[in-house]
Amino acid sequence: MVSGDTMNKKTNNSQKKVAWVLILVFLIISTSVGGFFWIKYEIDKKNNNNNNNNQQEIEKEKAREVKRVKLIDEASLLVSGYFYQEAIDLLKSDADIYNDKMKSEVKKIEDFVAQLKPYTGRIEQVFFHSLIVYPELAFGATSSEPQGYNYWMTTELEFQRMLPLLMERGYVLVHITDLYDVDAQGNVTAKDLYLPQGKRPLLISVDNVGYPESRKKDGFASRLIIDEKNEISAVIRNLEGKEIVSRTAEVFPIVDDFVKEHPEFSYRGAKGMVGITGSWGVMGYDPKIAAEAAEAKKIANRMKEMGWVFVSHSYTHAGGIYFSENSTIAGIKEDTELFKKWIVPIIGDSNVFIAPFGVTLKGDLYQYFIDEGYTFYLNVDRRSQPKILGKSVLMPRINLDGFVMNRDKEYITQNFFDVDKVYDSRRPVFQ
Ligand SMILES: [Zn+2]
Incomplete structure (x- = not known):
């Protein structure tokens, strides 16, 4: 147990x-x-x-x-x-x-x-007047000066054809300020411009940018406006007499659109110079009517933002005591004072003077413009180059119009574009 x-x-x-x-x-x-x-x-x-x-x-x-x-x-x-x-x-x-x-x-x-080097070649400046948009009017039976237009004007078609050809030749729009410095004492010095190889500077100016009644009925623009896209367009009477807004009826919108598409055609946004002739009005507006002057000023300011520069092309644009071989100090002084009174408040001060008829004033008369602050005196000359003269620069320009395309065809073809590719066949026979 x-x-x-x-x-x-x-x-x-x-x-x-x-x-x-x-x-x-x-x-x-x-x-x-x-x-x-x-x-x-x-x-x-x-x-x-x-x-x-x-x-x-x-x-x-x-x-x-x-x-x-x-x-x-x-x-x-x-x-x-x-x-x-x-x-x-x-x-x-x-x-x-x-x-x-x-x-x-x-x-x-x-x-x-x-690797960019300063540009050392020729400096070319070309100029235009308002474009002929409707040759049938400009050269037609009702035109006020068909012969003058055939000589001194460019058609819209020609202008449109020129731009790509100029670009092909390496031209790039620049401003005078890209080429020269002016110090506080008014001394001018050439400035180095660095462009890529094969590129060369081109200055352009447009003269008499006012639109008198005779031009409006002859197939030119009537005025410039700020359009709904805040860009500069031209208003023109079409063949039916109806006013339309156009991107192609004047140099400015054409250049603006071309540069937008081809930025290489404009050096740092440069476009061209707008030559205002006081007595013709300012871009289609009367400087003596306050509301119109205010509108013109708005347009000028917008154009400046877009690369355009406003310059003087005189007030009277007249011969005799004003701009001719018989110019007098009293005459050019009166003209300059009128420009200062009516136009400068709209477009602002400018140091560029485009001489009417390309007349090159001499001696005291030339000095008068320098003393008035116009450092750059633009005349007309197809061969010479800008020259620094004391405290000024005498700058030649070439008119790319019917006259030059006929009379200096080879030179233009050699230096700018093939005239045969540009010339508007709607022009009357040149004589
Ligand atoms: Zn002129």
Whole structure:
């Protein structure tokens, strides 16, 4: 019995031990498994976060790349318009996207600029009058001066044909201020102009930008306006006598649109000079009527923003004591005072004088214009080059009109464009 009891006790003890071991084993296993799943859960969570972070980073980088491409495009447009430093500044403008690719774009421009040399060739200046839009009127039976128009005017078609040909020859519109510096004492010095190889500067001016009644009925524009796109358009009477707004009825919108399409045709936004003849009005507005003067001033200001420069083409545009071989100091003084009184308040001060009929005044008469602040005196001459004379520059200009295309065809073809590709066959026979 005793031994039986002992046996039983022993058996009980070993069963307890086994149970404990089992519990222990169970605990170990469950802790390990739990731990494993917990660790796995944590790792997965982290991976998920990482994935999300990576995804976000990829999206951000994509957005940066889009910005880079956009800036590089904008910079290359600036470069084609000769705005080199502006292009570099733009590429560097956003630190968040500035990477090696952007650095190499900047370097490309810097290298390009470093090899530019100052321009040393001829400086050409061409000029126009308001364009003949309807040759059937300008040269027709009711025209006030068909012969004069055939000599001294350019048709809209010819002007449109010239621009791409001038560009092909490497011409780039510049301003006088790109070519000369004038200091506070009025001393003039030639300035270095850095153009890419094969490019050459071209100054253009348009004379007598007023639209008298006779011109309006002869197929020319009637006035300039600021159109609904805040650009300068011309208003013209069409063949039915109805006024229409046109982008092609005058030099200004044609050049504006051409430069927009071909930024390489304009050095840093330069367009041309607008020669105002006071007694003809200002771009179709009467300077002596306050409301019209205010309108003309608004248009002039907008045109200045767009790269046009306003200059004096005299008040009277008359011969005799004003602008001829018989000019007198009293005559040119009277003219200049009238221009100052009526026109300067609209167009602002200018240091450029376009001489009526291209007359080159001499001695005291020439000096009078310098003393009046007109540093640049523009005459007409097809061969000579600008000359610094004391505190002034005498600048020759060439008229690209019917007269010159007939009388100096070879020279024009050699230096500007093939006249045969430009000449308007609707012109009457030249004689
Ligand atoms: Zn004139």
